[in-house]
Amino acid sequence: SANKKLLILPGDGIGPEVMGEVRRVMDWMQARRAVSFDVEEGLVGGISIDAEGTPCSDTTVARAKAADAVLFGSVGGPKWDSLPFEQRPELGILRLRKELQLFANLRPAVVMEPLAEASALRADLVSGLDIMIVRETTGGVYFGEPRGVTTGADGKRTGFDTQIYHEDEIARVARVAFDLARKRRNKVTSVEKANVMQSGRLWRAVVGEIHKAEYADVELENMYADNCAMQLASRPKQFDVILGDNLFGDVLSDLAAALTGSLGMLPSATLGAVQPSGKRHALYEPIHGSAPDIAGKGIANPSAQLLSFAMLLRYSFGMEEDAALIEQAIERVLQSGLRTADIMQTGRARVGTAVMGEAIVRELEKLAG
Ligand code: NAD
Ligand code: IPM
Ligand code: MN
Numbered sequence: 001s002a003n004k005k006l007l008i009l010p011g012d013g014i015g016p017e018v019m020g021e022v023r024r025v026m027d028w029m030q031a032r033r034a035v036s037f038d039v040e041e042g043l044v045g046g047i048s049i050d051a052e053g054t055p056c057s058d059t060t061v062a063r064a065k066a067a068d069a070v071l072f073g074s075v076g077g078p079k080w081d082s083l084p085f086e087q088r089p090e091l092g093i094l095r096l097r098k099e100l101q102l103f104a105n106l107r108p109a110v111v112m113e114p115l116a117e118a119s120a121l122r123a124d125l126v127s128g129l130d131i132m133i134v135r136e137t138t139g140g141v142y143f144g145e146p147r148g149v150t151t152g153a154d155g156k157r158t159g160f161d162t163q164i165y166h167e168d169e170i171a172r173v174a175r176v177a178f179d180l181a182r183k184r185r186n187k188v189t190s191v192e193k194a195n196v197m198q199s200g201r202l203w204r205a206v207v208g209e210i211h212k213a214e215y216a217d218v219e220l221e222n223m224y225a226d227n228c229a230m231q232l233a234s235r236p237k238q239f240d241v242i243l244g245d246n247l248f249g250d251v252l253s254d255l256a257a258a259l260t261g262s263l264g265m266l267p268s269a270t271l272g273a274v275q276p277s278g279k280r281h282a283l284y285e286p287i288h289g290s291a292p293d294i295a296g297k298g299i300a301n302p303s304a305q306l307l308s309f310a311m312l313l314r315y316s317f318g319m320e321e322d323a324a325l326i327e328q329a330i331e332r333v334l335q336s337g338l339r340t341a342d343i344m345q346t347g348r349a350r351v352g353t354a355v356m357g358e359a360i361v362r363e364l365e366k367l368a369g
Helices: 015-032 046-052 058-066 091-099 113-118 167-182 198-214 225-232 246-259 303-315 320-335 353-368
Strands: 004-011 037-041 069-074 104-110 130-136 148-151 157-160 187-192 219-224 241-244 269-274 280-284
Touching: 004 015, 004 058, 015 037, 015 069, 015 303, 015 353, 058 091, 058 280, 069 091, 069 303, 104 167, 104 246, 113 320, 130 167, 130 246, 167 187, 167 198, 167 241, 187 198, 187 225, 187 246, 198 219, 219 225, 225 241, 225 246, 241 246, 269 303, 280 303, 303 320, 303 353, 320 353
Parallel strands: 004 037, 004 069, 069 280, 130 241, 187 219, 187 241
Antiparallel strands: 104 130, 104 269, 148 157, 269 280
């Protein structure tokens, strides 16, 4: 069969550093697992601004659309922080999500057993934790118009954004959450602020209608987003699938990351609709950013990027066995005691990005026999 077409967009900061470890694993797979990928590399973010004057060129969009899957690193950094809003590196990922209609961002927050002691919470509260956050990613306040900063007659400025959701946007992401719940522990917690926001009221109503009409077998719970944050930080194991809009989903997933031992551990998959051709656009990225505070030091944790690659293998290429191998290899390396600097655990020797990557490949080698 034709080679699987993969577009890699390392981006800025630690993006290229952790992507290097994906390349290492990919090389191992091609040598030892008889798979081959047709890999292209492209520009996005600040590096693209420097080279092409835009955070995401039409060429990058076209290549992303043509690929079977996109593996994204991270974008942004102090070098580009003073650029006008419309030119910032972050627009690179936003444009890709919008152009490829990647509306459902799947963010698993799983505690690997060796890291239960590294959680921001007590080990007994997080041991075995396995949450799936489903975040809407093409709508809401991230894209709503009008938005801007205006200056009034008095010379004072007003900044504004628009939170806006069409019912079809809510319904399609809700279906993704319910479908996932059926394959998991059959529960969806939908979060909004229906008590203060009109769009939140609609969100709750539409999720309820979809539930009643199509997913009555799944347990649905509605929860205010602020309460959800508190519940996540105190009794996280009550959750199975959490469904939220673009902004609440973003915030709650970083919170969930702290439960797993580090932001450097969590991957994500952003999926589009299944098209008539059967193709479904998909982009995979860690939930962390470009980490400017540690970029260039060779100490970033490559796990989130590698686990994003594993999700890509699972969801886009149907390579469940290879995906599971990578996840197991990472868990075993953690079991052996190796820790990158970000893991919130004292009394451990720290290793850098490459040592971590090499150890993961060694475990892969053992696992694959
Ligand atoms: P960040 O996620 O980059 O970093 C937050 C903290 O976590 C930092 O202390 C960082 O060192 C640490 N960290 C993150 N990933 C790590 C890893 N793999 N290994 C070790 N430590 C890690 O968030 P930020 O500092 O708020 O943002 C930095 C830049 O990244 C900003 O320009 C922001 O807009 C951008 N950003 C991009 C993405 C993305 O590309 N998808 C996501 C979030 C933030
Ligand atoms: C993420 C990031 C992005 C977001 C930024 C960089 C636009 O925080 O992927 O979580 O807010 O969606
Ligand atoms: Mn984020």
